[in-house]
Amino acid sequence: MIADRTLELLGLLQAQKEWTGDGLAQRLGVSPRTVRRDISRLRELGYPVTARKGPSGFYRLSRGARLPPLMVDDEQAVAIALALQTAPASVTGMGDATKRALNSVKELLPSHLARRLAAFSVEQIENAWELAPPQVDPALLARLSAAAQQRELVRFAYRSIDRDPGEGDEVLAEPHRLVVWSGxxxxxxxxxxxxxxxTYRLDRIGQLAATAWRFGRREVPEEDIAGFVRSQPDRGDTADTWPCWGTVLMECPATLVARWAPGAASFEAVDERITRIRMGAWSWPALIGFLVTFDCRFTVEGPPELAEAARRVIGRLDATIPPTAGQAPKPAGPVRAGT
Structure with missing residues (x-):
């Protein structure tokens, strides 16, 4: 009974920022003196409950110096376990920590939840078409996140998509927010x-250094951070990331390319209707397959392997079209287009 009431008290403190002693007593159906004893019990368990006395007094669950036992309901427990099973693998060295965290959750689940979670057992399989993202250093994530929260100016070397590995320009930046898109x-x-x-790709940031200088608040150019990231031309993978890498001129406005091209691609507007897009993939036909989804004309700029793949794909598709009445059947082999 006491344990159940203590857990209920913890749930109330987690659900609302501040509670009066009388408010907690009324919700729990006990006296204010019992509430004080239960608060002391929570503190002994490691939960940092602070209190203010007087007419405007309250109880508040604060942040402590160590992680106390966590209380979650059944739905939250299942959600945590599923999230750990499907966690992205774009951060270096986090796979083992994720597995250990999942095992810790499973060991604490009661039997009815363990059976329920077993029905949601997930096995992830890598799909080459999804263009697996390069991994980033968790220490880099932590340092940039802290700099953004503390509004601390940072300096780093940044390698743009056209630079060779090891090359980079020095950037003096005011970090605002970290964003994940397509991993x-x-x-x-x-x-x-x-x-x-x-926007700066974290896998192309190097030599990060804090400056100890602070910066003031600044308005982001767009309310939609996701839209701003997508609209940046130099956002894609570097050429050394993929075995097959190509560039084409598409008869499609850059605004439309920015909206639908994956995070692995970068682009630049040639004019109002022509966009140059650069991206890599696991095969040349995979690149052609992606470009065809835009349903517009495009011209291959390079390399020759991409142009040859386009001819092969055109030939295969052309051979699958049934002849119309009075027309001779098409040859079974691929039709080679001219250069």
């Missing part, structure tokens, strides 16, 4: 030297 990590930041907002 790829981006930093939205204000470049003080360029006097403009940019």
């Amino acid at each position: 790829r990590w981006y930093l939205v930041a204000y470049d003080q030297r360029a006097d403009s907002w940019h």
Whole structure:
């Protein structure tokens, strides 16, 4: 009975920022003196409950110096276990920690929840078409996140998509927010030297250094952070990431390309209707397959392997079209287009 009431008290403190002693007593159906004893019991268990005395007094569950036992309901327990099973693998070295966390949750589940979770057992299989993202260092994530929260200016070397490995420009940036898109990590930041907002791929950031300088609040150029990240042309993977890498000119506005191209691609507007798009994939036909989804004309700029793959794909597709009445059947082999 006491244990159940203590758990109920903890749930109330987690659900609402502040409670009066009388309010808790009324919700629990006990006296204020009993509430005080239960609060002391929670503190002994490691929960940092602070209190203010007087007419405006309250109880509040605060952050402590160590992690106390967590209380979650059945739905939360299942949600945590499922989230751990499907956690993305784009952060270096987190796979083992994720498995250990999942095992810890499973060991604490009561039998009825363990049986329920067993019905949701998930096995992830890598899909090459999803263009697996490069991994990032968790220490880099932690340092950039802390700098954004503390509004601390940072300096780093950034390798743009056209640079060779090891090369990079020095950036002096005001970090604003970390964003994940298609498994790829981006930093939205204000470049003080360029006097403009940019997105930076974390897998291309190196030599990160804190400056101990603070910066003031600044308005992000767009309310929709996701839209801003998608609209940045230099957002894709570097050429060394994929075995097959190509560039084409698409008869499609850059705004439309920005909306639908994956995070692995980068682009630039040639004019109002032509966009140059660069991306990599696991095979040349995979690149062609993606480009065809835009349903527009495009011209291959390079390399020759991509142009040859386009001819082969065109030939195969052309051979599958049944002849119309009075028309001779098409040859079974691929039709080679001219250069």
